[in-house]
Amino acid sequence: MGSNEFDNLVLGLAEFIRRDDRYPYPELLRYALNKLALEVTAVTYPRTLTGLLALLEKPVKTWYPRRLLPKEFDSDFGLLYEGVLSEEASRYLYEELLDRAKLPEFATASTKQMAIENFPFKKILERLQELYSNDSDFERVQQEYVLLRRFLIENGYTTPAQLRKVFSKTRHIDIQEVGDLYEECQEEEACWNCDRCGPLFKKYGKLRGIKPSACNDHRQNLPFIRQITWKQGLRRLKFGIHWRICLPGIPEMRLFNVLKELQSKYSDQLCAIHLYPGIDRYDLQLCFCDKSTWAVDIKDYRSPYNLAPKLTPLFGEGELRYDESFYVIPIQRLQQREDYIEILREQAIKLPSSTHLLSDAVFEERVINKIECLRE
Ligand SMILES: [Zn+2]
Structure with a gap:
């Protein structure tokens, strides 16, 4: 068991939390948990899922074998926080793990999917960089890039009509590929946005942001918190693009x-x-x-x-x-x-x-x- 096992655990948990249907466990998580059960000696390994989820909320340094911890993970934090991936685990996932472009051998389709979420943006970026250095139209390329980038920062939610309005005249960026950076919201879903940290999600009746260390007060009556009215085709930024x-x-x-x-x-x-x-x-x-x-x-x-x-x-x-x-x-x-x-x-x-x-x-x-x- 090396830090690879820790990576598998984070990836498996990320996949597990994303799924509505929690059983069976993703293969990667099951594999990581089996390994973990053998290695955890600092605490009694929990027998139930509830117990396990509670353990995963505790600072990693209190239960995870220290010699196997990657140095890039801040072990003062847990892997979960109030039932979802903790901020440190999200950061580790998106900035250390998926960025390496080298996923563990057990990576499943769904895990790869998370890594892939950032690829369409990278693809656009690389294409525009290439055009910028070779095309006489470079000023326009730059303008369109800034348009896209600002759009993603300022619009945690969007609609097909808005996308058409903003990107119908762009020469180097296609409406469809911008739409692909978003995912469709479900009809009954409550959609909220924080002007300071983007789309929010509801957990235990409370609104939560994806980066609590930067923005953690999401009471519904605050002026920078807005409810987004659902309408046909409403789309929310994909998690990887949001992050x-x-x-x-x-x-x-x-x-x-x-x-x-x-x-x-x-x-x-x-x-x-x-x-x-x-x-x-x-x-x-x-x-x-x-x-x-x-x-x-x-x-x-x-x-x-x-x-x-x-x-x-x-x-x-x-x-x-x-x-x-x-x-x-x-x-x-x-x-x-x-x-x-x-x-x-x-x-x-x-x-x-x-x-x-x-x-x-x-x-x-x-x-x-x-x-x-x-x-x-
Ligand atoms: Zn916020």
Whole structure:
């Protein structure tokens, strides 16, 4: 039993939780649980499904053999939380496991399906990147990419009519392939959306988001919580797209909107802001009137240890060249953990020291300072 077994357990659980009909267990989960029963010695292995589900909610470090835990999983967390995959397990699944593009040998069709959910977007992205570098129409390619990306961030739910309206004139993106990033909602389903974290689901009578560490208050009377009225053809973002595109996009768009507002006031100093330049080489490019350029990437990770290995120098060739580069972290993350930036700096070994690491609040101040210097 190696960390492969842990991966099987996470994949099997993800599949198990997705199914309405819980029996029989997915083959992968049964296999992982059999292995687990032999290895768990720290606690008495539960005899019932209820007992097992309760165990899976406990911090992994209290029951899972430590020597077999992958270092990328934060073992202070359980695998389940209130009956669904915990945030840490979802993160591990989507950012570590499915990203490796190498699934364990026991991966079933349904597990592969989860991995595959992100492929259509990757396919669009790769196609547009290719077109961007080879086509004289590159400006249009870029525009259409931004249109798609913003659409996925801002529309957790959509309808065929809305898709037709937005994508009927796109030359490089097909309506059908955008529709495939969504799944159909059932008629009797209660559909809710949080403006801060996207589509919600109901569990034990309460609304829940998919990233509680970033957004966890979903009382129905709050102004940013909306019920979506069901109508024929209503579609909701697929989980993988929600996790990988929509969620990270929310702080990206927030910062973009703040900067856009600054730019509208001080367009003589801050001349242009490009969103996802070069088909998403990084998040934002700021061009100042002294011809200096800043490149920005926004990263919203709970743990600096998980984020650090993902920080690499931002791409800076051709039109994407820059004078300063920044990784920007939503300030809530730094409030949750005081030594966040210190740890990040220490652990991000692939990052040159010239790349700035700071909060969105501090970054906004830097931009304002720069504008003020240029106004003098
Ligand atoms: Zn929320």
